[in-house]
Amino acid sequence: MSEQSHGGPEHSGAVEHAGVEESGKYAIDNPGIPPHRPRLADEDPRAAKRAERQVAVLFGISIIGTVLFFVGYFVVGQIGPDTEIGTVRLQNMLLGLGTAFSMLGIGVGIVHWAKTLMPDHEVSEARHEVRTEEDRQVAVGMIDDIVEESQFKRRPLLRNTLIGAVALAPLPAIALFRDLDDSDNRSELATENFGVERLRHTMWDSGVRLVRDPTGTPIKASDVTIGSAFHVIPEGLNELPPTEHLNQKAKAVVLLMRLDPQDLQISPEREDWNVDGIVAYSKICTHVGCPVALYEQHTHHLLCPCHQSTFDLTQECKVIFGPAGHALPQLPITVNEEGFLVAQSDFHEPVGPAYWERG
Amino acid sequence: MGAWLIPMSTSSTTEYQASTPTGKIANFVDTRVGASPMVREFGRKIFPDHWSFMFGEVALYTFVILLLSGTFLAFFFDPSMAHVTYLGSYKPLYGVPMSTAYASTLDISFDIRGGLFMRQVHHWSALLFVAAMSVHMLRVFFTGAFRRPRELNWVVGCVLLIMGLAAGFTGYSLPDDLLSGNGLRIIDGVIKALPIVGSYISFFLFGGEFPGDAIVGRLYILHVFLVPGVILLLIVAHLFMVVVHKHTQYPGPGRTENNVVGYPVGPVYAAKAGGFFFIVFGIIALISGLFTVNPVWNYGPYDPSPVSAGTQPDWYIGWVDGALRLMPGVLGDFSFKWDIPLPWGTNTLAMGVLLPMIPAAILIGTMIAWPWLERWVTKDNREHHILDRPRNAPTRTGIGVAGVIWYCTMWAAASSDLIATHFGVSLNDVTYWLRGIFILGPFIGFIITKRICLSLQRKDREIVLHGREAGVIEMTPDGEFRERHERLDDYRLYQLVSFEANRPVPAQPGPDGKISGGEKRRAKLNRWFYEDRVEPVSRAELAEAKTHDHHDVPDALAATGSRGTLEH
Amino acid sequence: MKALSQKRRHPIAGLALLLLGLLITGGLYSVASTMNQAQAATTGSTYSAEDITEGEKLFNANCATCHGYEAVGTEDGPTLVGVGAASVDFQVGTGRMPMQMQGPQAQAKPKQFNDEQTAQLAAYVSSLGAGPSIPDEQYLDTDHEDVDLGNGGTLFRVNCAMCHNAAAAGGALTRGKFAPGLDGVSEKHIYEAMVTGPQNMPVFSDSNIKPEDKRDIIAFLKEIETQGSPGGAKLGSLGPVSEGLFIWTAGLALIVGFMVWLTTRSS
Structure with a gap:
């Protein structure tokens, strides 16, 4: 406490001036801590009593808040299958208001107490150097002794072999993480390829029927009227085990739309990829992989809701706006003898975001 | 012995x-x-009292609330991606196939009393946690509190902010709902764009192909153990350094570089700081009781096919998402997907994804390195315990505002679709405008801010020399009207004059007596930093102004009978 | 301002002031489609000859400027031959037609024709060529015993949520177009929108989504609309953006208010 000086009336901080080195530095010298200005409660016992009552009331509000919490918890009671959403909302609100009053009552009460009744004299405390020169010299001396006693410098053989050992020792820990991806050991699908090759292939293949997502019902060409959009998965996807189902679905989802064939600008090699204006495109954005599911039937634009990449369906889903760097891959489709839409083959390029090995 | x-x-x-x-x-x-x-x-121990010093406390307290509510949630949450059919209480999802993680999140919300409340407390606290850290860092930056000896604590703070983002993102992804699933898919797309290692990092992260059945469990252990553990350690280091350095203080009467003026820990400061914990908790409880946050029941379980309009990350990841949105993927016929022919085949660089990561790297890198950058430019290696008022460091303040504008532009871009629908404008136009602001905004912001700072400094000078406008119009004996000016007392005056206007430091020759190229560049930057400046009022100027007052004004004042305003 | 009045009706009136401040920041108001509830009771696809003649008169007076006589279409408006009664009932019944002015898309507004006139217009247009008719009452009955909310929600997310948002709050399309929020849209109009594909919305014909499935979707929408959010005020159901905006405005304002109080000297 000897290093502190009070700004209180009995020991006015106003006389404490800045250090000599600061004198004359600025237009006026540091006038010191302003004299303490007493508060109402410092001088008027009734004001102090009033502040005390206010704090007590605030603590009382906190108690009421805690009670309110229990009202919400026990009176509203257990929630479950028969509970209306409105009841869940009411309970949540009571728990929230109860906790809020409970906490704010305590918090505001304590702070009000501190502000009105506890002493508010500003006090000055000296700072110390983070490091004194004396400490530094002692520490350096100690470290020198420690290094010397350990003989670390005198025995380079020990030092160098230790460095080598320590450098190598963590490597097993890194290798240990190799099997974070153990999927090639436990593949259930015979068709699955190793490593990045998996990103090139989807479930689509010659003759695989296009079916509705999520019901899995096949689609006749005649079902697809102009202006409609179908969200499509390959037949057989729903029969896969759950994880495999999601992994394959993440690559295979397709958007199927029908346009007036005259609106389509088709490059020569894709001429037989559509069925009377029915076209199928990968739904996975070539930017970072969100489903590009927004189809505007008059402008024939496909929009990704995540980053607004816009693809023009009439120009084979070329990018016309936004951050995607290349067109959506097209799925070549045809009709089988029963009139159902089927794929001619897999996609001719990897679907989804570009990656290093994509080529 | x-x-x-x-x-x-x-x-x-x-x-x-x-x-x-x-x-x-x-x-x-x-x-x-x-x-x-x-x-x-x-x-x-003495702590200075100022409202702007309390954002760090808010961050600390929200972290404590996060630990408390998070522990409760962990008792009920099941981080498994095993497949179940939901047969719980929320009717619109009854019978829908989903992961166990999502189902248990719904159970917490609809079958456990207080579960929904705790979820909302946890999520709102997380949003406030990062917001409080951000504002705290802005305060530290704009007041120059990062200067020696506090550089390392600034770095610890930066790492805490980054860990806060990590904690937030790992938590956001846990419920395995449609919104967070699409968020993960975006992360996967960004990772895959990394050259050479991208695809493999993606496979390692997801345990094979996206989405796999491992990611939620892996993020869970990061979210509940590793990341909070690191945050806790860093908080300890952060507070330890605060104790070692003692808190900074704003310039003012009685405050010097060698002392700290404020209230003692016991009882006043402890009561206020302790009470403030309850206040922060109370505010969060109030918000959580009344306002929905992250309504996972709306989004449905993750499925790679659907997506919701308005798919956005939580606010603190928004700026990175916004950078992705601002980047054009193609310009005319030029695509930013580069196929590079190499001897072993063609490899692909998705520059449309990689380039938007550069602003993020610049912002974070500059933020961490700033204390050293500024020290190098200004050659100011002294200890500083008295804070700068932002106006008294115009160039730093300008740079800070430029950074904030850059960040906020990216941040706004992440909600471009909502800006479009809510202000009835075209989505595409919003993007075009934001691209423009992204490039020009920081420069304009810097120039305007610096000018404002200099003007404020001039206004301070005016006040010091001629007093404050009293809002009283007086008539002089010759019939002229003028506003009365009141001189400030010494305590107020000292606050306005006690700062240093740094002058440019010209290039210094090195030990070999030559001026190196680096030193020339430093001197150039140093001049840019300091050439526009307003000097504090000097002793002579103040004395001169006082004499001027006594010659000029007293008659007028005497006429109105208001003595005393000119004292000091 | 409609959203504001919605908030005011919320049980938590005590925080109305807080919300007001938030609303002024411009981030919170929901898309709040101004579609009005139409109570048209006309069902079935048979119209009397009198309806058709009355409808033709109305059409020629109000619609032919853009859509042409006999609804063959002009440069300003498409042909309506074959769009069906459902399309007319939707466009006129929600006030989208007649259009106030050309724009990115027709906006919902207070409707210009009463239910009878709307039915007459529908009768006339459907007489010009076959198209989707006004839906059967049984597919609009959201309390029907076969209704499966889970199925409705799943189909909504796959087919609709990408434009209309998972909580049906609406969303942006390209170049100023948007998908409206679906709160307050009648069952019939939702159904008609699906079968006719108004504006840029794709058509979801009965061969794509069965009428029973459409009923599930409508029932799901009505369920989430009437139930509201269990967590309290919905903040427009706009997801993380409105949540972030809320914590940065109202949340931090509360915190800073307490901070300032806490550090000012007591008088």
């Missing part, structure tokens, strides 16, 4: 015996762990 000496020494002096029960317990603890020296050290 010393073992038998100790009883002897204690027997010679009588040990203190406590009389009350509390005293006995306190004495027991004290004699075992030595609490007395700690009380002596901290009991009356």
